[in-house]
Amino acid sequence: MEVSTAYLPQAIFAPSDRGNVPPPRVFISPQRYIQGRDVLRGVGRYLSLMRAKRVALLMSEGRNRNEGVQLLDGLRSAGIESVVGIFRGECSIEEITAHAEALSKERIDCVIAAGGGKCIDTGKGVAFRLGTPVVIVPTLASNDAPCSALSVLYSPEGICTGAEFYPNSPAFVVVDTGIIAAAPERYLVAGMGDAMATWYEARVCLLNPAAVTTVGARPTLASCAIGEVCAQTLFKEGRAAAAAVVAHTVNESLETVVEANTLLSGLGFESGGLAVAHAVAQSYTAIPRVHANYLHGEMVAMGTLAQLMMESRPDEAARVAEFFATVGLPIHLGQLSLDADDQSALEVVSEGTLAFPFAANMPMPVTAELVRSAILDAHRLGLAVVKKTGDAAYRRLQRC
């Protein structure tokens, strides 16, 4: 995995000249987080806080057309000019550079990125290159990208290649729950898969004195507590929130889970730390049929189960797997279009996991053999859980 050298947070927070002094605790967050029904209409008003007069709006073509029209109307009525850029599907260096170059002569005050995780991450990279703040408007609650000061980078073909970090967090994160409620259920559920990992990964980092967060710091108690509340929220409200999306209704359960998927998970992972759950998940993107058919949070769900088995916590893994089964997340290899006998796929995933820097946050030495056996243990657990609970929710979501 490569890390873009544009800005290296470790050099700021954990420089090598600190000797044996442990890294400091660092907490990172966006400046403002605003969530609720119809908040999209207020974007122009929120931008008045940063005195923006001319903005670039990055969004995907097609799916977000309605949100785009609403955003542009809101900006116009607040007297803010806008330039629109169309996001073309992958958060690659090529995509980020093309938008930054196209906008370099436009004299804009900020970049608004409206869309899914990859569009949002592209917007952060564009804003960094233009030297402007970024405003994030997630149209899905399928991942925890909105609040963080980093982008996960992919090749133009969609294989995860690394990450890029930024000195500034998003200025605003504006989540309109009316838009989230109108999106397919599968996206909200995938967000729960991504968010559930947060507590388990932060817990590993908190308990291991040698573990560091994404910026090279020690986890804060605040971010770990946030991660724990995130998991509790999903166990309690996850099913009801998914039902709300099926009914296209915004209710308290949905508001609570959207906050868990977006704010709690975002703050929890960035300042609490990552571990093997995300290492395994990102490695699945190297298998084309997995990358083409599954969402990030679905791969993280499988990674979380593997991590819990690696930690020798089978009871907790079973509890999580049962929850995943009830909301429709994959819990065994067959549900990711993989076969437990496919040695070459398992090798790709275990080698990829070792290359992911935060796998080293685990308390034990992580070897390819350990990764492989954790994945297979999680797979067997998943099969047993499916036998007990059935796979109706998973099947329904895969048809979405």
Ligand SMILES: [Zn+2]
């Ligand atoms: Zn994630």
